[in-house]
Amino acid sequence: MDLTSRAPSTSDPSDSGPTTSRLLFPQEDYNQLRPLSYPNTDVFLICFSVVNPASYHNVQEEWVPELKDCMPHVPYVLIGTQIDLRDDPKTLARLLYMKEKPLTYEHGVKLAKAVQKAPHSFVSFVFKIGAQCYLECSALTQKGLKAVFDEAILTIFHPKKKKKCCSGCHRCCSVI
Template identity: 85%
Template sequence: MGSKGTTVESFPSHSLELRGHTSPQLYKRTNSLLFPQEDYNQLRPLSYPNTDVFLICFSVVNPASYHNVQEEWVPELKDCMPHVPYVLIGTQIDLRDDPKTLARLLYMKEKPLTYEHGVKLAKAIGAQCYLECSALTQKGLKAVFDEAILTIFHPKKKKKHCSKCHSCCLII
């Protein structure tokens, strides 16, 4: 899963009160960002237990990351956590029209991935849905986390829920 020089980072936990159920309930959301570093292949699955939803991300300006979703990430998640739903996220959408990025892709005989590419992959891997966002511009970012929360409570596919509480949202 190849990129060298990356690290595993943890982000602060946040409490979230959801209304609309029979009674308000408080849930803890923990975000962990896991990078595809070969050094962590054995350790990465140790962070998966109690995960309620996975956000599988790829860069729309990095076709290799798109292919890694189907070749590496989904098989790992299906093997380790087969009953946990996932949402597919296309990131860096702000770079889709960036001249320097387009020139780099052209030099490598590649193109940015389209929204349609993401939808097609989401269907192929059985993702709950496909969303796009930009951390730089914040476009679509709130929708990503809203969808993660909705997926926990209303997954589109039946899943067996093994944990007794909702405690983790994992970003990979």
């Protein structure tokens, strides 16, 4: 049977096939709604693209402060994505045009260890990013992808205390 013969008829109101609704909210509304999905979360994967420096900065400026505010006791893993594009000529040309470079593995480790000032607090204080570890992956090539999900599962069952990643930590920094 072809798929179009299974599609609901638009002329028959009694035909109630599956429907999908898409709700679009202004950014400020979405910022208020997003934390409603956080309860019962065991681990967060905070991702940034290694070929998009703005996404790297958003980790420190937006995502970590939001998670520290809404879910301070839930661990998170920092993930650098799109590592296959680090050597892609078109991507490198685009970044060069914008006077930027791909982010290195060392940038990710540095961010996982970073100390930051809390921007959303009446009392300004400093805190560590506190990522359980930093990993990199490519969905396209699947390099490092299994390690990301393995680490998420390990973090759920054996969360580390909030401490910075160390260079000698096998699960922490040696997997890319």
